[in-house]
Amino acid sequence: MLGRRLRTARRRAGLSQHELATALDKDRTMVSHVEGGKKFFSLEVVIEAARILDTSVDYLVGLSADPAPASSLVAPGVPDASTVRDLPGIRWVEVRGLAAAAGGGATVLGEEIEGYLAFRREWLASRGIDPTQCVVIDVMGDSMEPTLPEGSAILVDRGQRRRRDGGVYVLRGEDGLLVKRAIRHRQGWVMASDNPAHAPSPWQPDAEVIGEVRWMARSIR
Incomplete structure (x- = not known):
């Protein structure tokens, strides 16, 4: 789910894999592997990707069908256990x-x-x-x-x-x-x-x- 949503949000934002990778301080191959479902980003990188792509973490990880940046998997500030939800896999x-x-x-x-x-x-x-x-x-x-x-x-x-x-x-x-x-x-x-x-x-x-x-x-x- 993360891979498909990341690709959709990236394309909607008009960014190439290389441009997103540069913004995340990652290698383009890493972005390609995440979009292909071969690897996962850490929570910190998912949050940063959502900010760059002007979407929500919930959308990227499949908890919401709404790409609007309305909510996050982790609350602002230091998260506690109640704000983090396990995802499939x-x-x-x-x-x-x-x-x-x-x-x-x-x-x-x-x-x-x-x-x-x-x-x-x-x-x-x-x-x-x-x-x-x-x-x-x-x-x-x-x-x-x-x-x-x-x-x-x-x-x-x-x-x-x-x-x-x-x-x-x-x-x-x-x-x-x-x-x-x-x-x-x-x-x-x-x-x-x-x-x-x-x-x-x-x-x-x-x-x-x-x-x-x-x-x-x-x-x-």
Whole structure:
């Protein structure tokens, strides 16, 4: 539905795929894939596309047949859960304001919701991920590079807190929030960094596992 509606709204606005992609700071191929139903935009991009095309988010995602920009999927300001509705094939995951540190620790997991990211239901289900147990936060520091570069967005599955050898986790320890890889040695568990410049350290006895990192994304520029 999003693809067909996006194409209709774009043509009505007199824009080419290249022009819309430029306005959205996206590649033309991405717009083509979304219009063809092969990919999805994040909620933030859908909202921006609706603004550029002078239509409503509800129209683009198939909740309304009226293309007039009357309502939005997300209320103005910081959205809350009651303003976000799941769509066929899509689930939304909260984006929290505070980052987790791959290096020196951040303080605590932010309670403020900055927005939402869209994930395909099929992708989540195939990996056994419950989106209601997930949160998206940013990575600070370089200790998990090149796997998780600084500034990466990560999907943290708070339903998966049991340590798995080789798994990457967000932890709350004496240094605040950290992102580390769990490695099991004969001597016990170790908090390891993927960046060889950062030495591994014994697993902190009081470290609380917030959740397992299941996905990441980053800007290429």
